[in-house]
Amino acid sequence: MQQAKPSFSFWFTLSLLQFQHQVTGIKVVDGDVNVTMGEDAVLQCKLTDTSDEVTQITWQRKNSAHEDNFLIYESESGAKPLNEFGKRVQFIGDGDKNANIILQNTILSDEGGYVCIFTVFPSGPYSTDIQLTVRVTPVIKVFTEDPPEVGSGESTVATCIAACGKPAATITWKTSLAEQRIENNSFLHENGTTTTQSQLLAIPVKSMHQQEVFCIVEHPTLKHPEIISHKLNIYYSPSVDVRAAEKPPGSLLLQCEADANPPATYSWSKENQSLATSNKMNIERSGQYLLEMTPDINGLYFCESRNPYGTASGTIYLHISSSREQYGVLIAGIILILIALAVVLFFVWRQRGEQTGSVQFRRNRQDTGGTESDSMTQGRDQGREDVDSV
Structure with a gap:
């Protein structure tokens, strides 16, 4: 039986496979x-x-x-x-x-x-x-949009936003608050970026005001975590401290200080009568009222401080005698008289001491002289007895 010869298509296919084998290493x-x-x-x-x-x-x-x-x-x-x-x-x-x-x-x-x-x-x-x-590196911002009021219950005390990042950023908080809660939300935009928002929640108290908290943002485009500090802003009603200080010459400064956030405004009155002043705006801002030392200065003064979250008041009673300078002169005169009297007594006592010392000295000399005479007499008598015996 005669063996069939390979066809042209067979040889073409074989050649193509060999060629493909030669180029398969190319990549x-x-x-x-x-x-x-x-x-x-x-x-x-x-x-x-x-x-x-x-x-x-x-x-x-x-x-x-x-x-x-x-x-x-x-x-x-x-x-x-x-x-x-x-x-x-x-x-x-x-x-x-x-x-x-x-x-x-x-x-x-x-x-x-x-x-x-x-x-x-x-x-x-x-x-x-x-x-x-x-x-895309996010735009980071930390803020308190609506500061909470003391006594308002759990509130958002700070918000941290990493806006328009790609991929979404990760947000954490570092604080020293005794109790806190964190809520995170993400919003995907049409261009593929994401805004991540983190809210720090707590029950606001007065001691939180100006307390520092830290928002920590991590993202692939940042070599290191971004740490942003933020001071808490807590609203609370005023508490008042009132005092007076003398400002020479001849005036007295009344000072009213309120611890309040937002800052308080002030007004002064005397026994329920408003005090007339030419600098009302300065008093409302600083709480200071300057009084002249006049006979009608005495009385009860009221300071009222006010902000949107409450009102507080304080009082101070002034009583300044019109003859206090005369009393001062009288007291000074009495002191001088006492000093002069003490000096006189001192010299009298010293003089008496010197006289007493002279009398005793003379007496001592007389006693000493008598003693010497007796001794000499006894000596002479003893000499005579010795001669007689010889």
Whole structure:
């Protein structure tokens, strides 16, 4: 039986398989790219494992239904942009096996798929897909939109917002509040960005006012967590302290101080009668009232402080004698008389002491002289007895 000879189609198929086997080692190396909006994005594309000639390099951008060529490179003419988008692209490859490009000053709409195509002779075109992700740094803000009032129950004491970030930011709080609660919400925008909002809730008390809390925001575009400090703003009604201080010459300053938030305004009255003044606005702002030292200064004075959350008042009673200067002179005279009397008594006592000392001295001398005479007499008598005995 005669053996059948292979047909032409068989040899063609065999040759094609051999050719495909020779080019299967050729590949295009790429890598997906993440970039922060506003920065430059480097899209890498390299052809490997072939010595065939590259005749053309084409870059495409994927849209919803098709690909748009935006840049082409040919060895004779170099890189050429094909549309407005291509004008933002810089070709930085060598035009042979390297087709890297830089997309400058990226914007959010640059995100998407890109195609890098090598046209190789004689083996044909080779391509790869690259995904570009554009990240957006959120705008961070901490505030107290509506300051809560003491006694109002659980309220939002601070709000932290990381607006229009991509991807969504993560928000946490660091505080020294005894009790607190946190509520987080996220809102996705049409352009793909997300706003994250975190509310710090607590029961407001007076001691919280001006207390510092910290909002901590984490996001892939931030090298380190963003920490924003915020001082709490708590509203409360006034409490009053009233005092007086003498301001020479001949005046007295009444001072009314209120601890209040928002700041209080002040008014002064005397025994339920408003005090006339030419500087009313200054009194309302500072709480200070200056009085002249006149005979009618005495009486009961009232200070009232007020803010939208309450009213507080304080009193001070003034009684200044009109003859207090005379009393001062009289007291000074009495003190001087007492001092003079003490000096006189001191000298009298000293003189008497000296006289007493002189009398005692004379008496001592007389006693001493008598003693000496007796001794001498006894000596003479003893001498006579000695002579007689001899």
